[in-house]
Structure formats: structure tokens, C-alpha cells
Amino acid sequence: MRLPRFSLRRLLTRVLLAVLSVQGATLAALMLIDQRRKRLRAPARFPKTKPTTVPTGGGELTVFTYGQDLYDDMLEGIRSARRRVVLVTFIWKADRTGRAFKKALIEAAERGVEVCLVYDEFANLVVPRPFFHFPASVNVVRHPLVWSGVGLLNPRNLGRNHNKLLVVDSEVAWVGGYNIGSLYATDWRDTHVRVTGPVVADLEDAFVDHWNQLPGRHRALPDVSTRSWHSSIRVHRNVPRQALYPIRGMYLEAIDRAAHHIWLTHAYFVPDDDLVRALLGAAQRGVDVRLIVPDQSNHIVADWLSRGFYSQLLAGGVRLFLYQGAMVHAKTATIDGQWSTIGTANLDRLSLAGNYETNIEVTDATVAAKLEEVFAMDLSNCRELTLEEWVRRPFMVKFSETVLRPYRRFL
């Protein structure tokens, strides 16, 4: 009898196919669970603060924690614009909220205001194309799926425009986690700020530089020439085309500097090794490190990738809080009662090393106190996850987390 010949190649192919099948089955099961959850989900309920304003950076900063308050404020800003409105958004839904923005922007253009808009093509593939048809008086540029005329496989050409920024009359700007859509107005807990003062020129400059880089035949905007060297608020922008990713550096530096507490609120938490090391290092030197993440976000796969970090973080002394009853979509941090950041970047690889993003970094105790209030409010709506509870989760759950680990680097 002849024995079948051992082939290493055949064995490796079979192992690879088996791993891919298990991963595929796990992802499919998660999708099914997600669909069912979404069907059965109760209406969102969560605590929120009224918009409150504090002086900072030679101007003012107002914190918004409820979408409807924010959208009303942004729409009022657009309706009162006299010279120029620039707006960039990752997602722009064609629903009641999205239509209200569209109408206000068209009306502004019709009364002579210069209106420049950017939206991300990929994020809005599901939005009917005609929604993005504007009169010629409005300047609209689509951030393309792939930057034209350049290699498809170069990650620098694939970065999504994940920004959410509005600037009116070079005097006031809004930036933060909110995309534009009715769901976000009432059902998601997110954080955005309105700022005035010198920082507005930096935010407008970020828009203008990007606008002028975008492919297409749109008219270039003049560079912003009124930027100050002296502000307690710094703008950090990721620009993949220029291989600029300062937001990751900003986080690493601030975490490394922390002496007392680090309080983070993040919608999608899939950090790289350096960020994990920085957080664990802070916890080890006695810093009170707390992280709020959604108990169930709108992306179940992101949740499961995030869960893959919990054991290490909990064992290292980081405290985890799971937000209940609604999606928490904020991307904020506050450290030592001194330092804060609010912006568009998630703590995942797409945001920190892939997308166009904008965060502001504020070194101001008054702003930190405001964000600590918001953090305390959110904590009141969280369930703390302990290491004791976490190690007792079922074997299949642990197995699924392990199976999905290789996908971390794609998110």
C-alpha cells in the first residue's frame, strides 16, 4: 500500500483555509447578532448637558453633548453668515437633518455668501447621488474614493476624509465627532465644540489647504494669512497625502506626560501597540486611567476587535466603562485637569494612521474641568467592567476574539 506523500505546501494551504473559514464564520455570526440587536434595540436614552461656554485661547469654547443642540447652533451660524462658509463632513445623510443643512447652505450662497463644501465619497456611497447636486452658486468637492492619477495600493491615496468641521466668516468654527444626520441628532451621545478666537484661523487654514489639494477643477482658495503663534489651543490635522499623522503623536505625548489621571471616551478603540504600552505605562506609574467605550456600538466587528484588548488593559490597571443605552461616538480625552483633546479621530489605526482628521488640543484647566464634568456625566451612564468578570466570559467568546485578532490592523 502506498502512503500519501507529505506535502508542507498542502498542509499550510489547508491550515490557512481552515483559519479563513473560521474567521469568515465568526464574522458572519457577528453580523447576524448585530442585525437582530438592531431590530430589537430600545429607543436611546442617555444623560446630556446643556451647551456651556468657557473662555479659552483668546476666545471661547462651547461644549455640545447633544446633536440637536449642536445642529441648531451650526444652522444658526450658517443662516447668519455674511461672507464665507466652509464645511467638511465625513457622513452627510439625506434625511431631515441633512436636508436642513443643504437648504441653509444654498440659501447662504444665494444671498452672496461664498460656500465651499467637502464630503467623503466612500462614506456616502449609500446616499442617493442627487442629494449632492447643488446649484452652481455652491462650491462642492467630493473627496474621491481613490485620489485620481495615483497608485491604488498606496495607503496615502486611500485615506478617507473623516473630518467634521464648519467655519463661518472666519470668526467661529465647530469641530468634533458629529457627522450630519438625524440619528445623531437624538440617538447618539457625541461631543463637538464651537470655538472662537485665534484657533479659528488654524481650523480654516486646515480646510483651505485640503481644498486646494483636492483633485478637480474647483477654484483655489487664498491661503489663510492671519494665523497666530500664541494660542493655548493647537490644531492637529492628519494629512495622509503629506504623510502627516500628528494626532497619534499628540496622544502618545500627552499620555506619557500624565501624572494623575487620563480619562478617555472613544467610540472605536482599536489602538496600536505603542498606544497600549503608553496607557499601561501610565497605569503602572499610578495614573488613574479610565476609558469609556460603547457597550454595543453600531459596528459589532469594531466592538469585538476592541474587546481583544480588554484583558491586557484590565490586568494592567486600566479601568473600563461600558456606555449603556446608546451609542457613544465621542472622540475626546482629558488629562490631569490640564489638558484635553476633542476631535474627529478615533483611537484606531484608520484614524491615527490612515484618514484625514482634525483634533484640537487644549491646555487649559477651565476646559479640562468642563470635559471632566462631561466625563463624570457619561460615567453615570456606564457599567464598569472588572477583570474578575471579564476572565469568566465563555470560551467561545474568547476564541472568537482570538480568531479576529489579525483584523486589528485593518481598523
Ligand SMILES: O=P(O)(O)OC[C@H](O)CO
Ligand atoms: O467614522 P465615524 O467615527 O465618524 O463614525 C461613523 C459611523 O460609524 C457610521 O457608521
